[in-house]
Amino acid sequence: MPRGPLMIIGGAEDKLRRPTILKHFVAAAGGENARIAVIPTASSLGPEVVEVYDALFRKLGAADVVAVRPETREDSHDPDLARRLTEATGIFMTGGNQLKLSAIISGTPLADALVTANEAGTVIAGTSAGASIQSSHMVAFGGPGSTPKQRMTQVAAGLGLLQSSVIDQHFDQRNRYGRLLMIVSQSPQLLGIGVDEDTAAVVEVEDGHEIMSVVGKGAVAIFDPSRIVTNAYEAKRSSPLLASGVVLHVLPQGSRFDLSTRTLLPHVPAVDPGEAAEMAEAGRDLRQLARDIAADGVSPTNLRRRIARTTRRKSATTTAPDPDGASA
Amino acid sequence: MPRGPLMIIGGAEDKLRRPTILKHFVAAAGGENARIAVIPTASSLGPEVVEVYDALFRKLGAADVVAVRPETREDSHDPDLARRLTEATGIFMTGGNQLKLSAIISGTPLADALVTANEAGTVIAGTSAGASIQSSHMVAFGGPGSTPKQRMTQVAAGLGLLQSSVIDQHFDQRNRYGRLLMIVSQSPQLLGIGVDEDTAAVVEVEDGHEIMSVVGKGAVAIFDPSRIVTNAYEAKRSSPLLASGVVLHVLPQGSRFDLSTRTLLPHVPAVDPGEAAEMAEAGRDLRQLARDIAADGVSPTNLRRRIARTTRRKSATTTAPDPDGASA
Structure with a gap:
C-alpha cells in the first residue's frame, strides 16, 4: 500500500454551502466505507467541535466517525486511542492551538500511530493548527505583516508528515507573508508553504515524488529559498530582513506542483x-x-x-x- | 550632467523624530543651496500640506521652498509653474490620489518640465501617490490581500521616470502583495516594486545601470516575473491567480539592487x-x-x-x- 495523502487545509473550510474540501477528504477516506477519526485536541472548544465534524462527515457519506481526544500526554499513551487511529481510514485534526496539540501528542505512541497509519495508506487531513503540525518545522506564534522582520515568529517541531517544510495557514486572510519569509530566511533548507482559508494543499506520492495539488477557493503560496541571499543571521531584533532571490509560486485550484523538484507541473490552459x-x-x-x-x-x-x-x-x-x- | 536621482518613498515618512528620508532628499537637492519645488496636487488638503513641507525642508537646511500647485490641466500649461520646476534643485510630490495628480499633469508642459529637469540632474522625490506616479505603469485603485486575484486592481499610465516598472507603496502596512503580483502576472515585462512606509527606494544611474538603494525603516520588495507561469489571461473575475516562478527580493536599508540586471549587489556583512x-x-x-x-x-x-x-x-x-x- 502506498503512503496515504496529506490534506493541508488553511482553516475556515466551507462546511455547509460548498464543502469541496471536506467532500474530497471523505472520498479519499473511502466514501461510504470511510471510518474517520477526529482529533480535536488543538481546539479550546468542548464536545461541540467533534459533534460538528461528526455530523458533517456522516452527512457527506462516511460510515463511521470516532473522536480521539487526548487531553494529556498520559492519554496519548492509551493503546485504545492509538487503536482508533490504526482502524480509521481517514484522520482529521481540527483547528485551535498547534502548540497544545503538539505538547500533548508529539513523541507519544499516539503520534507514532498517526505517522504509521499514514505510511500504511491512511489519508491525514488537518485544518489551521491541524495543518501546521503536519510539517517537520511548525510555526508556533507570530504576528501579521508582509515584510519579514527578525523574531516576528518562532518555530517548534511538527509531526514531520511533510519533511523539510514549514506550513502556515489563514495565509492571505491574516497577512502572513512576512512570518513565513522570516522562517525560510533563517532556515533555507525548508520549503515555505502558505495555505489560504477554504483551500487545501493535497500531497500524494507519485513515482517517488511528493506531488502537491490545490483544491478550494484560495491559493497555496510556496517560498523556495534555495538561492536566497539573507542577513537573517545578523539582523537586529524586529528590523526588516534581507531576503533576496526567493522564488515564489502562487498556486490556485487545479495547480500541481512537484515538491521534490520544486517545480510547477504543466498547466492545462482553459478552453474558451x-x-x-x-x-x-x-x-x-x-x-x-x-x-x-x-x-x-x-x-x-x-x-x-x-x-x-x-x-x-x-x-x-x-x-x-x-x-x-x-x-x- | 548625469540624470538626477529618484526617491520613491512608501508614504508616512518620519517628519520629526528621525527624518532620515527627508534629510537624504534635502542633501541630494544641494543641502543649504537646495531650492525645492513642492507639488501637492495629489493631496485633498489645502495650503497646510505645503506649509508642513515648507517648514520641514527649511528646518533641514534648504535655502528656498516654492509650491507648484496646478489644480487643472489648464494650470499645467502655465509657463511660470514650469519655470519653477526648471529652476528647482529638487522636486517633491506629496501623497494623496495619484490619479488626480496624473489627470492634472500627465501629458502637459509641466510634466515635460519635470522629466526634463530630472534628465538634467534634478532629484525627484515623491511619497505615496507621488511615488506611484514615477513608474511607467501606475497602480490606480485596488484592495488589500496577499493572494493575487483577478481584477483586484487597475493600472493607468505613470510619468515614466522609471521605465518598465510598477511602483506600489504603504506596501507592508496595507498588505499589497496581492495587487502587485496581479499586475506583474498580467504584465510580465514590468518589474514590481513595493515600498514600505517610512522607507525610500533611491534610484541612481551608475555606468549606465539603474542602481536602487534602500533608505529607511522598512523594506522594498521587488517582484521579478521574468520566468513567470501564469493563467492571468484566462482566470475568472476575482479568482486567485496562478503566479509561479516569480523571484522575490525583500531589501532592507543598506541593500543595493541593480534594476537593469535585476540582481542584488554584493551585501557587506555586519561585523560583530x-x-x-x-x-x-x-x-x-x-x-x-x-x-x-x-x-x-x-x-x-x-x-x-x-x-x-x-x-x-x-x-x-x-x-x-x-x-x-x-x-x-
Missing part, C-alpha cells in the same frame, strides 16, 4: 467555450465546402461566393465571449 | 563588535608570544604554559555578545 464553438463551426463549414468542391468542381466565382456566405454565417452565429472572462 | 574585539586581543597575544619566542628561545614546557595563560586571559576578557544580536 465561445472560441471552441466558433472553431468547430468553421471546421464544419470548411469540410462542407471541401465536399462540395470535390463533388461538382465549382467554378472560381462560385467558390468565392460560398466562402463569403460561410464567413457571414460564422460571424452571425459566433457565441458572445463569457462576460466573466479576462478578455473582451 | 564582540567577536572583532576578541580576535584583535587574540592577535595581540599571539604576536607577543611570537616576539617572546624569537627573543629568548623558550623551552617547549614554557611555551605550553604561555599558551595556556594566553587562552585563560582571552576567555576572561571576551566581550559578551550583543543582546540584540541574532545569535546567543
Whole structure:
C-alpha cells in the first residue's frame, strides 16, 4: 500500500454551502466505507467541535466517525486511542492551538500511530493548527505583516508528515507573508508553504515524488529559498530582513506542483467555450465546402461566393465571449 | 550632467523624530543651496500640506521652498509653474490620489518640465501617490490581500521616470502583495516594486545601470516575473491567480539592487563588535608570544604554559555578545 495523502487545509473550510474540501477528504477516506477519526485536541472548544465534524462527515457519506481526544500526554499513551487511529481510514485534526496539540501528542505512541497509519495508506487531513503540525518545522506564534522582520515568529517541531517544510495557514486572510519569509530566511533548507482559508494543499506520492495539488477557493503560496541571499543571521531584533532571490509560486485550484523538484507541473490552459464553438463551426463549414468542391468542381466565382456566405454565417452565429472572462 | 536621482518613498515618512528620508532628499537637492519645488496636487488638503513641507525642508537646511500647485490641466500649461520646476534643485510630490495628480499633469508642459529637469540632474522625490506616479505603469485603485486575484486592481499610465516598472507603496502596512503580483502576472515585462512606509527606494544611474538603494525603516520588495507561469489571461473575475516562478527580493536599508540586471549587489556583512574585539586581543597575544619566542628561545614546557595563560586571559576578557544580536 502506498503512503496515504496529506490534506493541508488553511482553516475556515466551507462546511455547509460548498464543502469541496471536506467532500474530497471523505472520498479519499473511502466514501461510504470511510471510518474517520477526529482529533480535536488543538481546539479550546468542548464536545461541540467533534459533534460538528461528526455530523458533517456522516452527512457527506462516511460510515463511521470516532473522536480521539487526548487531553494529556498520559492519554496519548492509551493503546485504545492509538487503536482508533490504526482502524480509521481517514484522520482529521481540527483547528485551535498547534502548540497544545503538539505538547500533548508529539513523541507519544499516539503520534507514532498517526505517522504509521499514514505510511500504511491512511489519508491525514488537518485544518489551521491541524495543518501546521503536519510539517517537520511548525510555526508556533507570530504576528501579521508582509515584510519579514527578525523574531516576528518562532518555530517548534511538527509531526514531520511533510519533511523539510514549514506550513502556515489563514495565509492571505491574516497577512502572513512576512512570518513565513522570516522562517525560510533563517532556515533555507525548508520549503515555505502558505495555505489560504477554504483551500487545501493535497500531497500524494507519485513515482517517488511528493506531488502537491490545490483544491478550494484560495491559493497555496510556496517560498523556495534555495538561492536566497539573507542577513537573517545578523539582523537586529524586529528590523526588516534581507531576503533576496526567493522564488515564489502562487498556486490556485487545479495547480500541481512537484515538491521534490520544486517545480510547477504543466498547466492545462482553459478552453474558451465561445472560441471552441466558433472553431468547430468553421471546421464544419470548411469540410462542407471541401465536399462540395470535390463533388461538382465549382467554378472560381462560385467558390468565392460560398466562402463569403460561410464567413457571414460564422460571424452571425459566433457565441458572445463569457462576460466573466479576462478578455473582451 | 548625469540624470538626477529618484526617491520613491512608501508614504508616512518620519517628519520629526528621525527624518532620515527627508534629510537624504534635502542633501541630494544641494543641502543649504537646495531650492525645492513642492507639488501637492495629489493631496485633498489645502495650503497646510505645503506649509508642513515648507517648514520641514527649511528646518533641514534648504535655502528656498516654492509650491507648484496646478489644480487643472489648464494650470499645467502655465509657463511660470514650469519655470519653477526648471529652476528647482529638487522636486517633491506629496501623497494623496495619484490619479488626480496624473489627470492634472500627465501629458502637459509641466510634466515635460519635470522629466526634463530630472534628465538634467534634478532629484525627484515623491511619497505615496507621488511615488506611484514615477513608474511607467501606475497602480490606480485596488484592495488589500496577499493572494493575487483577478481584477483586484487597475493600472493607468505613470510619468515614466522609471521605465518598465510598477511602483506600489504603504506596501507592508496595507498588505499589497496581492495587487502587485496581479499586475506583474498580467504584465510580465514590468518589474514590481513595493515600498514600505517610512522607507525610500533611491534610484541612481551608475555606468549606465539603474542602481536602487534602500533608505529607511522598512523594506522594498521587488517582484521579478521574468520566468513567470501564469493563467492571468484566462482566470475568472476575482479568482486567485496562478503566479509561479516569480523571484522575490525583500531589501532592507543598506541593500543595493541593480534594476537593469535585476540582481542584488554584493551585501557587506555586519561585523560583530564582540567577536572583532576578541580576535584583535587574540592577535595581540599571539604576536607577543611570537616576539617572546624569537627573543629568548623558550623551552617547549614554557611555551605550553604561555599558551595556556594566553587562552585563560582571552576567555576572561571576551566581550559578551550583543543582546540584540541574532545569535546567543
